Amino acid sequence: MKKKMSITTKILIAMGIGLILGSTLNSFASGSDFVQTYIVGGIFHVVGSMFINALKMLVVPLVTFSLICGVCGIGDVGMLGRVGLKAFLLYMLTTAMAITLALTVAIMIGPGKGGETPIIENTGFVAKDAPPLTDIFINIVPSNPINAFANGEMLQIIFFVILFAIAMLMSGETGKKLAGGAERLNEVMMKVVTLVMDFAPIGVFCLMAKTFSEQGLSLILPMIGYFSVVIVCLLIHAFGTLNLLLVTMAKLNPLIFLKKIRSAQIFAFSTASSNATIPITLQAVEKRIGVHNSIASFTVPFGATINMDGTAIMQGVATVFIANVYGIDLGLNQYLTIIGMSVLASIGTAGVPGVGLIMLAMVFNQVGLPVEGIGLILGVDRLLDMVRTAVNISGDATVSCIVAAGENEIDMDVFNNPDAGVITEVELPHKN
Numbered sequence: 001m002k003k004k005m006s007i008t009t010k011i012l013i014a015m016g017i018g019l020i021l022g023s024t025l026n027s028f029a030s031g032s033d034f035v036q037t038y039i040v041g042g043i044f045h046v047v048g049s050m051f052i053n054a055l056k057m058l059v060v061p062l063v064t065f066s067l068i069c070g071v072c073g074i075g076d077v078g079m080l081g082r083v084g085l086k087a088f089l090l091y092m093l094t095t096a097m098a099i100t101l102a103l104t105v106a107i108m109i110g111p112g113k114g115g116e117t118p119i120i121e122n123t124g125f126v127a128k129d130a131p132p133l134t135d136i137f138i139n140i141v142p143s144n145p146i147n148a149f150a151n152g153e154m155l156q157i158i159f160f161v162i163l164f165a166i167a168m169l170m171s172g173e174t175g176k177k178l179a180g181g182a183e184r185l186n187e188v189m190m191k192v193v194t195l196v197m198d199f200a201p202i203g204v205f206c207l208m209a210k211t212f213s214e215q216g217l218s219l220i221l222p223m224i225g226y227f228s229v230v231i232v233c234l235l236i237h238a239f240g241t242l243n244l245l246l247v248t249m250a251k252l253n254p255l256i257f258l259k260k261i262r263s264a265q266i267f268a269f270s271t272a273s274s275n276a277t278i279p280i281t282l283q284a285v286e287k288r289i290g291v292h293n294s295i296a297s298f299t300v301p302f303g304a305t306i307n308m309d310g311t312a313i314m315q316g317v318a319t320v321f322i323a324n325v326y327g328i329d330l331g332l333n334q335y336l337t338i339i340g341m342s343v344l345a346s347i348g349t350a351g352v353p354g355v356g357l358i359m360l361a362m363v364f365n366q367v368g369l370p371v372e373g374i375g376l377i378l379g380v381d382r383l384l385d386m387v388r389t390a391v392n393i394s395g396d397a398t399v400s401c402i403v404a405a406g407e408n409e410i411d412m413d414v415f416n417n418p419d420a421g422v423i424t425e426v427e428l429p430h431k432n
């Protein structure tokens, strides 16, 4: 029997076709009103946005049910605290490693030196106010959980759900019954994920075609120095640092890991949003890699919110680049400040498109770089955002595996089975 093509392969093909078609439209049809209005601004925009909405639609219910199951599955508040602390420390560690790598490579290569990038006096970039750091911590506790759910405030949702699930554990029989219900709801929500995944090839195709017909690769040329340093650092981090941690701390084969996490990376790349990718990351980490729900249900949404390795890399390279362009010398103290600020900024950066740039303003303010310099890198940021988001979720998945391995909560049969959790085609129910 012929093997059915997996959804990931289909999405990969759709992504390639979208990229080629988008770039072609950008080169040959950017002046055509019909193409711009009806195809790019019409079909691609509408279908692509519908698809992103469908993904976001899954996030809150999935995280809620899955996290309730997770906490009830752990069943022990002490272990919950340990898992939480380990995940938090590892997330901070990977981000600090990422930014240090970015600063080192950027200082060595020196993008923006030698005046090849013209300083534009007024780039028109006005920094939106980054939230004060104190607010980031205060806002972890929701004053109104319904508001938190309605606005998809991930840290607040996680806080409330964990508290609620702990109370369920304390409520004996009543709590047990509720936990059974949450388990069933979680199972059904996972099925909703597979339904949405079935439309992913079309959605991803439209997203890619729209982005590349608007962006065009020609934008990169004047910024090639900055762009390539960011990409090189992202690749070293994703395939070097993270895989090294995976081997040394979780004793897992990185090649199998990379294969299994591919679908989530593709989604992160095409949506540029770690938050919207949560359902797919969760599916990959639990069903494909075999991390137990009790760990993944917490570490994945937590990571999507507070762990931004790729974003930190962009911020590190951007700081060195803008300092070079403006001829400003940064000292050791300032570099250390940049490391600290980027780690903190990554906690405050929600996993949505483009927000890393807003947090960069906070870093610039702190070390005294001109904030309007951000306008220089704005043009290439969308493409970098796509790649760094894929790196962000790879970090989330890596840390999930390390924490799970430490707790002996990875099913190695699932990990070693190449077909585990592969979504092929959804069979819709029919009445006979």
Ligand code: ASP
Pocket (backbone or CB within 6 Å): 272, 273, 274, 275, 308, 310, 311, 349, 350, 351, 352, 353, 354, 355, 356, 357, 385, 388, 389, 392
């Ligand atoms: N788009 C990134 C994410 O969702 C955040 C950023 O770097 O702007 O992970």
